[in-house]
Amino acid sequence: MKVAVLSGGVGGARFLLGVREHFAGTGTEITAIVNVGDDMWLTGVRIAPDLDSIMYALAGVNDTERGWGRAGETERVSAELRAHGVGWPWFTLGDLDLGTHLTRTHYLREGLGLAEATRRITERWPLGVTLVPSTNDEIETHVLTAEGTMHFQEWWTRHRAAIPALGFEYRGSEAATPAPGVLEAIAAADLILVAPSNPVVSIAPILAIPGIRQAITDAPAPVIGLSPIIAGAVVRGMADACLTAIGVATAADAVALHYGARSRGGLLDAWLVDSADAAVVPVIEGAGIRAAAVPLWMTDPATTAEIVRAATAV
Ligand code: GDP
Numbered sequence: 001m002k003v004a005v006l007s008g009g010v011g012g013a014r015f016l017l018g019v020r021e022h023f024a025g026t027g028t029e030i031t032a033i034v035n036v037g038d039d040m041w042l043t044g045v046r047i048a049p050d051l052d053s054i055m056y057a058l059a060g061v062n063d064t065e066r067g068w069g070r071a072g073e074t075e076r077v078s079a080e081l082r083a084h085g086v087g088w089p090w091f092t093l094g095d096l097d098l099g100t101h102l103t104r105t106h107y108l109r110e111g112l113g114l115a116e117a118t119r120r121i122t123e124r125w126p127l128g129v130t131l132v133p134s135t136n137d138e139i140e141t142h143v144l145t146a147e148g149t150m151h152f153q154e155w156w157t158r159h160r161a162a163i164p165a166l167g168f169e170y171r172g173s174e175a176a177t178p179a180p181g182v183l184e185a186i187a188a189a190d191l192i193l194v195a196p197s198n199p200v201v202s203i204a205p206i207l208a209i210p211g212i213r214q215a216i217t218d219a220p221a222p223v224i225g226l227s228p229i230i231a232g233a234v235v236r237g238m239a240d241a242c243l244t245a246i247g248v249a250t251a252a253d254a255v256a257l258h259y260g261a262r263s264r265g266g267l268l269d270a271w272l273v274d275s276a277d278a279a280v281v282p283v284i285e286g287a288g289i290r291a292a293a294v295p296l297w298m299t300d301p302a303t304t305a306e307i308v309r310a311a312t313a314v
């Protein structure tokens with residue numbers, strides 16, 4: 001069996017831990033198609049936050065307390081960069097994390113694409129999931145605000161999404177092409193899962209790459225998504241600020257309707273909401289999307305595996 005998962009960073013990583021756990025020992029091939037809209041060049045290195053969040057979590061080397069980056073991290077290099085006045089003072093890069101960025105930059109400078117660089121970097125650990133960037137091209141999510149347009153990282157990390165967003169641009173995506181392996185994974189999948197990742201800045205930048213949405217529309221596999229919104233609130237992070245900017249309510253049914261039914265030109269065949277949102281199941285079904293309500297808190301891989309089991313049964 002083959003499973004393809006559309007994924008952002010930290011939320012996607014938690015979900016993939018459960019996907020891996022659910023299918024453990026079954027010989028299932030799991031491919032994560034990962035957002036690269038948050039990627040950037042900074043202090044001479046290429047940074048790919050979502051790919052790295054997933055890699056560190058699946059490798060078991062992530063900082064579970066802080067919620068991002070490597071466990072046992074130090075920041076000596078960042079302190080030096082700051083003393084030199086290089087980089088973004090509000091964006092700290094850990095020393096271990098910089099090792100990843102240097103390795104990625106090394107491969108890119110050798111002329112390899114991001115997909116091949118990612119394959120080589122992830123070879124270090126038995127992740128149990130193949131990580132494929134959505135594209136080898138450099139696309140960047142920018143945020144439109146009354147104070148000007150800024151890179152997603154500046155809005156998210158520096159301003160903590162406190163400046164109201166007026167819209168999002170996935171710069172470079174119109175001219176981008178899917179990375180090698182993306183369309184193949186979608187076409188070959190027996191199951192396509194949309195992780196409970198941020199719909200606006202994690203899933204949308206993947207779908208903005210020409211060819212990917214069409215491949216999902218045409219795929220023989222069912223497309224099943226999971227709500228990142230529980231009881232009208234984001235579980236972690238600031239996705240509500242993103243949804244508001246695009247005119248979508250922070251509600252499990254509103255996100256489902258935003259993605260839309262595949263049978264009606266949208267993305268989804270089925271959608272899971274949390275038990276707290278059971279009342280909106282008929283609303284979602286009325287829009288042509290099968291729906292079910294189950295606990296959607298991804299507290300640990302075993303609990304998340306149970307969520308994945310429910311997704312395969314909806
Ligand atoms: P990022 O790229 O690091 O921002 O991570 P993602 O986009 O992959 O995931 C962020 C989203 O995951 C947020 O919008 C959260 O609401 C959602 N999320 C985080 N933890 C949980 C959880 O336990 N359950 C559900 N249903 N959603 C979650």
Ligand code: CA
Nearest residue numbers: 008009038050
């Ligand atoms: Ca991200």
